[in-house]
Amino acid sequence: xxxxxxxxxxxxxxxxxxxxxxxxxxxxxxxxxxxxxxxxxxxxxxxxxxxxxxxxxxxxxxxxxxxxxxxxxxxxxxxxxxxxxxxxxxxxxxxxxxxxxxxxxxxxxxxxxxxxxxxxxxxxxxxxxxxxxxxxxxxxxxxxxxxxxxxxxxxxxxx
Amino acid sequence: xxxxxxxxxxxxxxxxxxxxxxxxxxxxxxxxxxxxxxxxxxxxxxxxxxxxxxxxxxxxxxxxxxxxxxxxxxxxxxxxxxxxxxxxxxxxxxxxxxxxxxxxxxxxxxxxxxxxxxxxxxxxxxxxxx
Numbered sequence: 001x002x003x004x005x006x007x008x009x010x011x012x013x014x015x016x017x018x019x020x021x022x023x024x025x026x027x028x029x030x031x032x033x034x035x036x037x038x039x040x041x042x043x044x045x046x047x048x049x050x051x052x053x054x055x056x057x058x059x060x061x062x063x064x065x066x067x068x069x070x071x072x073x074x075x076x077x078x079x080x081x082x083x084x085x086x087x088x089x090x091x092x093x094x095x096x097x098x099x100x101x102x103x104x105x106x107x108x109x110x111x112x113x114x115x116x117x118x119x120x121x122x123x124x125x126x127x128x129x130x131x132x133x134x135x136x137x138x139x140x141x142x143x144x145x146x147x148x149x150x151x152x153x154x155x156x157x158x159x
Numbered sequence: 160x161x162x163x164x165x166x167x168x169x170x171x172x173x174x175x176x177x178x179x180x181x182x183x184x185x186x187x188x189x190x191x192x193x194x195x196x197x198x199x200x201x202x203x204x205x206x207x208x209x210x211x212x213x214x215x216x217x218x219x220x221x222x223x224x225x226x227x228x229x230x231x232x233x234x235x236x237x238x239x240x241x242x243x244x245x246x247x248x249x250x251x252x253x254x255x256x257x258x259x260x261x262x263x264x265x266x267x268x269x270x271x272x273x274x275x276x277x278x279x280x281x282x283x284x285x286x287x288x289x
Contacts, residue, residue: 064240068204068207068208068211068240069208071204072181072204072205072207072208075184075188075200075201075204075205076181076184076188076205078188079184079187079188079191079192079201079205080184080187084191084192084193086197088194088196088197088261088262089261090261090270090271092270092273107244107248108241108244108245108248111203111244111245111247111248112203112204112207112244115200117196117199117200117203117247117248117251118248118251119196119248119251119252119255119270120252120255120270122273127273129270129273131196131200131251133197133200
């Protein structure tokens with residue numbers, strides 16, 4: 001992905017050289033034209049086009065923001081309710097993610113989901129111990145994490 | 160143009176107000192919640208969103224009324240967004256490691272089991288060595 005991005009920038013700079021046009025607009029036009037060239041020659045790359053990965057990252061950021069809002073409202077509801085009727089607890093979550101940065105992102109996302117907080121990541125970084133504010137059904141909570149976050153992170157990896 | 164200014168004015172006011180209310184709720188949560196972990200829930204989530212909203216409101220204000228795009232505010236939003244979940248995680252982990260008890264009405268604790276199992280494994284290994 002980094003190689004393709006670098007290639008695109010190189011093409012853009014070449015375009016600026018050809019036109020002797022050293023402005024931001026010239027760079028953007030060159031970048032768009034370079035992107036077209038990359039699309040035309042995509043069968044020579046070993047990896048898929050980098051635009052796909054960029055889009056997956058943007059989607060992950062959007063999920064991050066949405067979850068922050070949802071979880072803030074959930075916590076606020078617990079804070080202002082007159083009686084403390086939540087049932088906190090710690091549950092384990094097995095992840096299929098492998099590299100360190102993926103597990104890090106997952107842990108950060110879990111810290112921002114409605115009523116969950118990562119407490120510990122095991123030595124082999126496969127098991128996460130998560131403190132939940134309201135642990136009605138831990139399996140359901142884990143399933144939810146799997147479906148939304150893990151899938152989004154896997155999408156970034158595979159794109 | 161006039162209506163646009165009014166709309167932006169309301170957006171700034173709403174963003175700052177929303178942020179302040181969430182900061183207040185986070186502070187209330189710190190007082191009301193029974194144990195460290197639940198307090199850390201309140202502190203990481205509500206307070207983060209509150210600070211982000213106040214910063215976003217300030218950014219909008221300076222961008223549209225003073226004509227000054229403040230990159231520092233954007234960077235501040237990014238940094239708070241990145242660091243606050245990590246801080247919450249580290250606080251909770253340090254508390255658990257130094258033996259702070261969960262609330263008495265907590266329903267389950269998988270980590271304690273895992274730690275006990277690990278200790279058992281370690282001590283049995285010691286026995287073998289001896």
